[in-house]
Amino acid sequence: MDIQVAGENALILYFGSAPGPEVSDRVQAATLAAQQALGSDLIDLIPSYASLLVLFDPLRCDAFSVRQRLRAALADSTTAESDEGRTVVLPAYYATESGPDLARLAEHAGLSVDEVIEIHSQTAYRVYAIGFAPGFAYLGEVDPRIAAPRLDTPRKRVPRGAVAIADRQTAVYPAVSPGGWNLIGLCPTRLFDPHAEPTMPVSVGDTVRFEPVSRERFLELGGELGEEAR
Amino acid sequence: MSFEVQQPGILSLLLDGGRFGQHGIGLTTGGPADREAYAWANRLLGNDPNATAVEVSFGGLVLTAQNDGWICITGAELPFTIDGEEAPAWTTVAVRKGQEIALGYATAGCRAYLAVAGGFDVVHQFGSSATVVREGIGGLNGGPLRAGDTLPCASGNVATPCRLATEHQPRYTDELTLRLIPGYQQAHFSPGEQARLFHAEYVVGERCDRMGYRLEGAAIGCDIQGILSEGICLGAVQIPADGQPIVLLQDRQTIGGYPKMGSVLSLDCAALAQLRPGARVRFTPVTMEEAHNALHLAAFRFRHTPVEALA
Numbered sequence: 001m002d003i004q005v006a007g008e009n010a011l012i013l014y015f016g017s018a019p020g021p022e023v024s025d026r027v028q029a030a031t032l033a034a035q036q037a038l039g040s041d042l043i044d045l046i047p048s049y050a051s052l053l054v055l056f057d058p059l060r061c062d063a064f065s066v067r068q069r070l071r072a073a074l075a076d077s078t079t080a081e082s083d084e085g086r087t088v089v090l091p092a093y094y095a096t097e098s099g100p101d102l103a104r105l106a107e108h109a110g111l112s113v114d115e116v117i118e119i120h121s122q123t124a125y126r127v128y129a130i131g132f133a134p135g136f137a138y139l140g141e142v143d144p145r146i147a148a149p150r151l152d153t154p155r156k157r158v159p160r161g162a163v164a165i166a167d168r169q170t171a172v173y174p175a176v177s178p179g180g181w182n183l184i185g186l187c188p189t190r191l192f193d194p195h196a197e198p199t200m201p202v203s204v205g206d207t208v209r210f211e212p213v214s215r216e217r218f219l220e221l222g223g224e225l226g227e228e229a230r
Numbered sequence: 231m232s233f234e235v236q237q238p239g240i241l242s243l244l245l246d247g248g249r250f251g252q253h254g255i256g257l258t259t260g261g262p263a264d265r266e267a268y269a270w271a272n273r274l275l276g277n278d279p280n281a282t283a284v285e286v287s288f289g290g291l292v293l294t295a296q297n298d299g300w301i302c303i304t305g306a307e308l309p310f311t312i313d314g315e316e317a318p319a320w321t322t323v324a325v326r327k328g329q330e331i332a333l334g335y336a337t338a339g340c341r342a343y344l345a346v347a348g349g350f351d352v353v354h355q356f357g358s359s360a361t362v363v364r365e366g367i368g369g370l371n372g373g374p375l376r377a378g379d380t381l382p383c384a385s386g387n388v389a390t391p392c393r394l395a396t397e398h399q400p401r402y403t404d405e406l407t408l409r410l411i412p413g414y415q416q417a418h419f420s421p422g423e424q425a426r427l428f429h430a431e432y433v434v435g436e437r438c439d440r441m442g443y444r445l446e447g448a449a450i451g452c453d454i455q456g457i458l459s460e461g462i463c464l465g466a467v468q469i470p471a472d473g474q475p476i477v478l479l480q481d482r483q484t485i486g487g488y489p490k491m492g493s494v495l496s497l498d499c500a501a502l503a504q505l506r507p508g509a510r511v512r513f514t515p516v517t518m519e520e521a522h523n524a525l526h527l528a529a530f531r532f533r534h535t536p537v538e539a540l541a
Contacts, residue, residue: 006463008521008525009464012461045461047254053461055253062519063518131459131461131483131484132256133365136256199255
């Protein structure tokens with residue numbers, strides 16, 4: 001592990017240079033260790049693919065002591081102690097009407113649409129990071145057979161719930177927003193609901209699986225069609 | 231007690247000190263772009279340091295008081311009138327029911343703060359009233375003030391009318407040196423490229439807002455193009471492929487994949503947010519210890535600067 005200065009109130013811990021479940025486990029363990037070690041001196045934490053940004057209160061403690069406390073806490077913690085994370089199942093209605101890029105992605109991959117759906121829904125993904133927008137969870141890693149680059153021209157409007165692929169990452173758009181990912185379906189579960197408790201069904205470190213559902217089931221679960229991607 | 235928005239101006243946002251502890255779900259901090267000016271408005275009124283005020287970018291806000299009360303304007307220099315009569319900034323000012331409070335357009339700096347005794351009474355979302363337009367969170371409805379909005383507030387009083395003496399008021403210029411703590415991917419910038427950043431003069435570009443200020447000038451080269459997305463702190467200096475630095479501010483995204491040279495001190499982020507396109511900026515490196523000394527000194531100075539009681 002490498003600790004770097006990030007800013008006047010921030011240190012960043014690096015656990016590797018490539019994403020993967022093992023590195024993600026270490027990020028998870030460090031997140032818990034940092035919470036315990038810093039207590040009320042902690043302002044916030046941003047876990048990501050292979051790093052953890054630790055934000056502290058610079059009027060209450062100095063960077064030197066924060067660094068010492070983090071080192072000590074991390075030496076004591078092992079990944080075995082880390083929270084295994086939950087497994088969250090997200091329903092997905094994969095179809096041309098819900099996923100405008102599904103057919104193109106299949107053709108590009110030399111697979112049938114059903115094969116793309118099968119591959120996407122049979123992979124267990126890990127939540128590597130949350131950011132970009134409230135509730136936007138980066139899930140990895142997508143099977144290389146269905147990985148696809150971002151669109152050359154991002155869409156101005158991607159509907160809420162869009163299940164999308166960019167390179168070896170997949171995500172569910174938590175709100176209507178611009179976006180350049182390939183859209184392959186719609187998820188009726190809201191990834192970010194400011195009025196719900198918890199606000200998000202997933203956190204960093206959780207495992208996510210997609211379960212293919214029919215159009216009827218998607219609508220039953222509260223999914224909405226008709227919000228066209230453009 | 232409330233105020234009604236007659237004209238919202240260019241960008242007027244209800245905000246408190248910011249939203250903390252919510253990065254885990256992707257929420258940024260928001261809060262005052264110029265924390266110093268915001269803090270003074272609340273201190274002069276005797277408010278809680280985290281009380282909700284209005285940040286007025288560039289100017290143009292016109293409100294009508296629906297009750298008697300006290301207000302205070304700080305930050306950017308701009309014309310400030312009550313019922314057409316000039317009123318003093320950095321001073322607690324009594325307003326009476328029906329009076330019109332008007333802010334013109336800034337002549338120095340670009341962010342002003344309008345606070346009210348007792349603070350605006352806004353429902354907190356995720357622990358804060360701070361409006362972050364990009365997220366649609368905070369304020370009255372997640373967006374900037376609109377004409378016709380009613381801004382409720384506590385019926386606070388001011389124990390001692392007071393002002394901040396002119397010599398203690400910040401001066402907003404169009405030249406600034408930003409103290410930068412080297413860090414993050416600093417090792418991926420060669421000594422020559424680092425020297426270039428610290429010797430070049432940059433100009434604030436047109437793309438400057440509460441998310442970040444893009445600076446134009448000598449391009450800085452980095453030996454990596456992108457990194458695995460990672461957490462971004464206030465003031466982080468991001469160097470995208472075109473080499474033009476972007477200083478990330480209150481409404482920044484919480485994670486990102488561009489290399490960063492380090493971060494600008496929060497005190498200087500506040501000063502930067504007062505600059506407009508065309509202003510000139512330089513960087514100077516400081517250590518973490520120097521940064522903390524500067525923070526403690528600024529906090530001490532703020533606590534110990536006396537306010538002048540008004541007769």
